[in-house]
Amino acid sequence: MAIEQLLILVKPDGVKKSLTGNILTKLSEARMLIIGSKVVKVSKELAEAHYQQLKDKPFFCGLIDYIQGKIYGAPWDRVIAFVYQGEDAIARMRKIAGATNPEESDPVSIRGAYGRITTKGVYENVLHCSSDLNEAEREIKLWFKPEEIVMPIYPTKEVVVEKEKKVIWA
Ligand code: DAT
Ligand code: MG
Numbered sequence: 001m002a003i004e005q006l007l008i009l010v011k012p013d014g015v016k017k018s019l020t021g022n023i024l025t026k027l028s029e030a031r032m033l034i035i036g037s038k039v040v041k042v043s044k045e046l047a048e049a050h051y052q053q054l055k056d057k058p059f060f061c062g063l064i065d066y067i068q069g070k071i072y073g074a075p076w077d078r079v080i081a082f083v084y085q086g087e088d089a090i091a092r093m094r095k096i097a098g099a100t101n102p103e104e105s106d107p108v109s110i111r112g113a114y115g116r117i118t119t120k121g122v123y124e125n126v127l128h129c130s131s132d133l134n135e136a137e138r139e140i141k142l143w144f145k146p147e148e149i150v151m152p153i154y155p156t157k158e159v160v161v162e163k164e165k166k167v168i169w170a
Contacts, residue, residue: 004089005035005153007139008082009128012069016076019114023127026096026110032086036140036149041078042068049142050128062122071122079128081143085153090130097129 008027010020040046047064054060069077084093098105102115102125115125130136137154146156 001087003085003087004133004136005083005085005140006090006093006130006136007128007143008084008093008130009067009143010080010082011067011124011126011128012072012076012079013066013124014114014126015069015078015080016072017114017126019126020080022114023110027084027093030086030089030092030096032084032089032093034082035085035151035153036081036083036144038081038144038148039078040081040143044068046142050139059121059123062120066122066124067128083140083144083149083153085151090132090136094129094131097127098125100125102126 010023014020014023042050044064047067048055050067051060051063054063057063065071067079069079086092096110098109098111098113098115100111100123101117102111102123103117105112105115105125107113110127111125115123117123130139140149141154146152146154
């Protein structure tokens with residue numbers, strides 16, 4: 001069995017319903033390592049890049065508003081992002097997460113237990129879970145910088161960046 005990494009997001013409905021702890025507890029059954037984590041206010045660009053393969057779907061606009069938390073407003077307009085690492089991580093975490101459609105998920109899975117479909121047709125399925133190795137790598141590189149992950153997982157290179165404006169503690 002191979003060691004894999006994947007991206008998990010507690011989506012804005014999960015944040016709003018105060019489910020972060022419940023979700024992490026369920027995921028911890030798989031005994032994997034968290035190797036990166038942060039809270040993210042999701043820009044439209046990031047949302048659209050994350051779901052790029054779904055851009056032609058009729059539910060795409062609603063999905064972008066949902067992952068940005070626009071349908072809940074502040075302070076719920078954020079996600080909590082995690083990179084997990086473990087053996088056969090993607091398949092095992094997706095099993096714990098449950099099927100995409102929360103009404104068809106195993107009721108003991110996270111999505112089955114906590115998800116719903118809104119009257120507007122948004123699948124509020126409380127977490128994102130990468131679906132395969134290529135998607136996991138693409139998503140992790142999209143959401144995290146190399147220095148935000150505590151171990152080397154993909155090749156990196158050093159570049160010299162000049163005149164970059166940065167905010168630091170005053
Ligand atoms: P998953 O999140 O299980 O990887 P996906 O990548 O096919 O599923 O879709 C991404 C998200 O898009 C999914 O979590 C919820 C939403 N979605 C998928 N199919 C949908 C549908 N038929 N109607 C509304 N939202 C949908
Ligand atoms: Mg997917």
